[in-house]
Amino acid sequence: MTLKCFDMVVRLLAIKESHMSKDEMIKDKKHYMDMRFWRMVGFGKLLKYHEDPTAEELAKTLDCWPSLNYYITGCKYVLMPWKFNGCYTLFVIDHGKKHVTFIDFTPTQDLCKHMPYKRFAEAIIMSSKKYKIAYNKKRSGWAEDIFGQTLFYRVNTSYFVLQAMIMWGSARRMKFDRDAKILRRNFVIDLLNYEDNSCRYAIPTNIQQRLINIAKKD
Numbered sequence: 001m002t003l004k005c006f007d008m009v010v011r012l013l014a015i016k017e018s019h020m021s022k023d024e025m026i027k028d029k030k031h032y033m034d035m036r037f038w039r040m041v042g043f044g045k046l047l048k049y050h051e052d053p054t055a056e057e058l059a060k061t062l063d064c065w066p067s068l069n070y071y072i073t074g075c076k077y078v079l080m081p082w083k084f085n086g087c088y089t090l091f092v093i094d095h096g097k098k099h100v101t102f103i104d105f106t107p108t109q110d111l112c113k114h115m116p117y118k119r120f121a122e123a124i125i126m127s128s129k130k131y132k133i134a135y136n137k138k139r140s141g142w143a144e145d146i147f148g149q150t151l152f153y154r155v156n157t158s159y160f161v162l163q164a165m166i167m168w169g170s171a172r173r174m175k176f177d178r179d180a181k182i183l184r185r186n187f188v189i190d191l192l193n194y195e196d197n198s199c200r201y202a203i204p205t206n207i208q209q210r211l212i213n214i215a216k217k218d
Helices: 003-018 036-041 055-062 118-138 157-167 180-193 205-217
Strands: 030-032 077-084 087-094 099-104
Touching: 003 030, 003 077, 036 055, 036 077, 036 118, 055 118, 077 118, 087 118, 099 118
Parallel strands: 030 077
Antiparallel strands: 077 087, 087 099
């Protein structure tokens, strides 16, 4: 099916649904998108052959269809068709849950069976990024970047990373030490025993020996 024909059918579906009786009407409002959004983002095209659309241009694909009267912010679902390697696929965006369902009707390739969405990763990332830009013009603040927030964790992960660096590639089985006090103590001992530590020999001999004995026990 050509893109123009597909777009025409999408519009007919949207209008047909709006004319349903109350008994037939689907409870949760849907917005049918055609392939304009896909064409605008230029998926699969080289940058030199494609001009990136503005937020306003992307947002127009979320306007209600002519002769219909609704706002995109009142729709629970947005149905976004996509074309990938000549095949049509579908993104179902749930505004309420901020959840995306990706529907692919082609067989899963052997190299992707362990991770079926692997070959669509680029499409998923691009569509998500561009859709947030478009929808943010309709509903400001909805698409705030969670990665832009500063998150603090009480777990001191630096010690785990250092241990992982030691363990990686080692044939000897090792366990992560979760006791921060022991890790800090061992760090200080290693630092004081370090041969290039200029202050090492300023430490009294008996203390140096004590540090060596402690290190041997660990």
